[in-house]
Amino acid sequence: MKTQTCEFGFLAAPDSGSHPAVVMIHDVWGLKEHTRDIATRLAGEGFRVLALDLYRGMSNVKIENPGPWIQGLSDPDIVADLHAAAAFMRDRPDTAGHAVGLTGFCMGGMYALLAACEGDESAFAAVAPFYGMLSYDHGLMQADGGLDPAKKPRDPIAAAGDLHCPVLAFFGAEDPYITLDDIAALEEKFEGVSHPHECVTYEGAGHAFMNDTYPDAYRDDAAKDAWGRLVAFLGQHLSG
Numbered sequence: 420m421k422t423q424t425c426e427f428g429f430l431a432a433p434d435s436g437s438h439p440a441v442v443m444i445h446d447v448w449g450l451k452e453h454t455r456d457i458a459t460r461l462a463g464e465g466f467r468v469l470a471l472d473l474y475r476g477m478s479n480v481k482i483e484n485p486g487p488w489i490q491g492l493s494d495p496d497i498v499a500d501l502h503a504a505a506a507f508m509r510d511r512p513d514t515a516g517h518a519v520g521l522t523g524f525c526m527g528g529m530y531a532l533l534a535a536c537e538g539d540e541s542a543f544a545a546v547a548p549f550y551g552m553l554s555y556d557h558g559l560m561q562a563d564g565g566l567d568p569a570k571k572p573r574d575p576i577a578a579a580g581d582l583h584c585p586v587l588a589f590f591g592a593e594d595p596y597i598t599l600d601d602i603a604a605l606e607e608k609f610e611g612v613s614h615p616h617e618c619v620t621y622e623g624a625g626h627a628f629m630n631d632t633y634p635d636a637y638r639d640d641a642a643k644d645a646w647g648r649l650v651a652f653l654g655q656h657l658s659g
Contacts, residue, residue, distance in 0.1 A: 420433065427471050430470075431455070431462035432467040433462060436513075437513055438513065438514065439465070440509065440514040440520070441508075442468075442504045443468055444473065444523030445470065446527055447526040449472070450474070469508055471501070473527075489526050490562050490571070493570045498533055498534050501521065505542040506542070521535065521545070523548055524551075524630070529553075531551060532546065533575055535584055545655075547653065550596075550628070552597060554601050558598075576605050576608060580612065582612040582614050582616065586609075587649070588616075590619070591620070591626060592625075593624060597626070599620070605618060624641040628641045629646075
């Protein structure tokens with residue numbers, strides 16, 4: 420296994436050969452060791468993974484409250500950054516002949532779903548968001564006075580009708596930030612698209628159920644099942 424830092428973040432890859440590429444988006448807290456660990460695990464499954472650092476161009480990042488922080492980020496700017504990361508991976512000789520996938524967690528899952536519906540339709544061949552917020556009307560995304568429409572033009576539910584590629588989305592049934600009604604609304608919007616789509620919801624799991632550094636949130640059975648589904652999904656859609 421090879422790992423290194425690069426201009427976009429952290430790269431993890433098998434030792435040699437050409438492999439499908441995956442861009443991975445961290446949660447609100449940034450590119451931490453847990454995200455690097457997941458990227459390395461996915462590289463062990465035969466993918467060349469870029470764990471993108473969304474905050475790399477920002478100075479003095481200090482997140483005291485995740486809700487207002489996410490609310491203040493520009494969705495169009497981040498989606499454009501994700502497409503730039505996809506182009507970076509697509510242009511590498513060690514991913515020649517393969518497509519690029521996208522996955523993300525929490526805030527990263529939200530942006531993964533938005534990137535699957537907006538911008539360059541050829542950027543990603545498959546997208547797998549984990550417990551990304553779906554609605555801007557409640558939970559972490561609700562703001563007194565509303566959100567800046569320039570930074571938050573539409574939420575993932577509203578965007579879902581423009582899906583560009585296959586999507587496999589994972590949720591916990593007990594997530595306080597993503598209601599079952601949100602998931603049902605997302606599935607309803609997906610009914611009108613031509614690309615394959617599936618939402619998997621785990622009973623007994625809540626937000627961050629994949630994060631084994633949070634013992635109160637981590638759910639081993641859900642995490643193992645989701646991992647197997649993720650690897651199979653990416654393998655199906657990214658191989659050249």
